[in-house]
Amino acid sequence: MSDKELAANEGIKIRSNYLRGTIAEGLADLSTGSLSEDDQQLLKFHGSYQQDDRDLRAGRRKHKLEKAFSFMIRIRVPGGVATPKQWIETDRMADQFANGTIKLTTRQAFQLHGIIKSNLKRTVKEINDAAMDSIAACGDVNRNVMCNPNPHLSEVHAEVLKLSEDISRHLTPATGAYHEIWLDGEKVETSEEEVEPIYGKTYLPRKFKITVAVPPSNDVDIHANDLSFVAIVEDGKLVGYNVAVGGGMGTTHGDEKTFPRVADIIGFCTPEQAVDVAEKVVLVQRDFGDRTNRKHARLKYTIEDRGADWFLAELNKYLGYDLGPVRDFEFEDNGDRFGWVTDHRGNHHYTLFVEGGRVVDTPGYPMREGLREIAKVHGGDFRLTANQNLIIASITDEERPGIEALLEKYGMSKSHERSAMRLSSIACVALPTCALALAEAERYLPTVITDLEEKLEELGLRHDAITIRMTGCPNGCGRPFLAEIGFVGRGPNRYNLYLGGGFAGQRLNKLYRQDLDAADIMSTLGPILEHYAKDREEGERFGDFVIRTGYVEATKQGADFHENIKPEALAN
Known part of the structure; x- marks a missing residue:
């Protein structure tokens, strides 16, 4: 154990009485639109962040007004699968309580933004009335468990989805605080202290993220997560999972x-061992993770400091049995397959491109209205993808003509007729609501891509998928460090530009330009794209090309390399 002073959040958790704090009292105080700083930290465990509209800060400060505080609620959707009724209810709440939009996150969850404090409790209650919840969607716990939403080998989807749901349920905090605060649950008076059987009184040192992937698709980006299960399918049967640990994107400039x-x-x-493995990986991190420095508290640093061999040996002790040897598998990409596909059962699935994951009605494109109308008649389900897109899934032969008609009516039937680069894009929310954002992302990346598309058309690259991601800060919510082209905000209109990530999400990119002015993006990337169009080899991906031709050096990261990344490997 370290003799260093514990991080401040550890004290907040210890004093919180299992995540209660004074949240209930703060919600009742209508003299302010905010909560206390300690309660803001605890609120994350309940799935919500306090935010304010940074576009309005200067004006409100000028008039000596409190910041325009509001709250974001993240709704857990294990495996990304929601019913049509849940979609309708989320859509209704977006209007009734939020800002009229639904954000599909890069972790297959819903986010509602712009909820004022006086509506916060009612919104959480109605989320639960819709058979969903927000507990553990944020905070120092396991968060929403991701799962490939429409595997190429569709016959295993039910099994891998069940695993994601089972893990999510098993690792949900046991505290009664969520029900007491938000659902008016009865407080049980007892002389015995409450128990968190997995997390303990101080929960985890930092957030924890789990995914389930089905090769050949790595759409959930296993290498960006604390723990992942890679499905191994033989002769159409799920035989078990490879276990991956220690991924993570966040850094600090x-x-x-x-x-x-x-x-x-x-x-x-084996499939039967997977939930147990998930629990024991969490326990090892609970017991050995750094609780003195939150910037060093993720599982990736525990493994970086001690080594993967140490971690495996420790995990085997916790399990009481040994993991088996890694099985062979191969990823081909980490993107989505758009348009119509039909699975082995004859069910149809339509993947809709949702730019930036923002479901909103705009002039000429009433997407949100159209999805609401589809939800009213759809008998299957909706699946959120890890790339912020949406699958209208499990459509029968009888349903398909009606769904097709609604897609056409509301302008969604050709949503995927965009450049392959745009279809391969991810952007985090960033400004104006994220308190950590240093630069724009969701509101700016579409403009960057529009500028690049003219060059792509000129070069004949319109249909060549190049993954491009932008985040407003280096915390990595949009997984920018795995993109072939990654922008990470440093300040207003300024970004670090990274190149060379693996097309299948298997390799980190490297810093190419630091503090790049937004006005210089085209002049910087244009010549590289010209070089790629002219001199690439047959089938060569952009990320591989910029390494081969010397724009950046290769980093030995990913499924083919088991060496730990060093900080100096990120410096160009």
């Missing part, structure tokens, strides 16, 4: 002790 890291694949487990 100017702090070389922080860095993104790809996961190590350390072993194999």
Whole structure:
């Protein structure tokens, strides 16, 4: 154990009485639109962040008004699968309580933005009335468990989805605080202290993220997550999972002790062992993770400091049995397959492109209205993808003509007739609501792509998928460090530009230009795209090309390499 002073959040958790704090009292105080700083930290465990509209800050400050506080609620959707009724209810709440939009996140969850404090409790209650919840959607716990929403090998989807749901349920905090605060649950008076059987009184050192992937698709980006299960399918049957640990994207500008890291694949487990493995990986991190420095508290640093071999040995002790040897698998990409596909059962699925994951009605494109109308008649389900898109899934032969008609009516039937680069894009929310944002992302990336598309058309690259991602800060919510082209905000209209990520999400990119002015993006990328169009090899991906031709050096990260990334590997 370290003799260093614990991070401040550890004290907040210890004093919180299992995540209660004074949240209930703060909600009742209508003299302010905010909560206390401690309660803002605890609120994350309940799935909500306090925010304010940064576009309005200067004006409100001038008139000596409190910031325009509001709250974001993140709704857990294990495996990304929601019913049509849940979609309708989320859509209704977006109008009734939020800002009239639904954000599809890069972790297959819904986000509602712009909820004022007086509506916060009612919104959480109605989320639960719709058979969803927000507990553990944020905070120092396991968050929404991701799962490939429409595997190429569709016959295993039910099994891998069930695993994601089982893990999510098993790792949900046991505290009664959520029900007491938000659902008016009865407080049980007892002399015995409450128990968190998995997390303990101080929960985890930091957030924890789990995914389930089905090769050949790596759409959930296993290398960006603390723990992942890679489905191994033989002769159409799920035989088990490879276990990957220690991935993570977050870093801090100017702090070389922080860095993104790809996961190590350390072993194999059977389907029956997977939930147990998930619990024991969490327990190892609970017991050995750094609680003195939150910037060094993720599982990636525990493994970076101690080594993957140490972690595997420790995990095997916790399990009481050994993981098996890693099985062979191969990823082909980490994108979505758009338009119509039909699975082996004859069910149809339509993948809709949702730019920036923002479901909103705009002049000429009433997407949100159209999805609401589809939800009213759809008998299947909706699946959120890890790339912020949406699958209208499990459509029968009888349903398809009606769904097709609604897609056509509301302008969604050709949503995927965009450049392959735009279809391969991700942007985090960033400004104006994210308190951490240093630059624009969701509101700006579409403009960047529009500018690049003219060059792509000229070069004949319109249909060549190049993954491009933009985040407003280096915390990595949009997984920018795995993109072939990644922008990370440094300040207003300024970005670090990274190049060379693996097309299948298996390799980190590297810093190419630091503090790049937004006005210089085209002049910087244009010549590289010209070079790519002219001199690429047959089938060569953009990320591989910029390494081969010397724009950036290769980083030995990913499924083919099990070496840990070092901070200096990110410096060009």
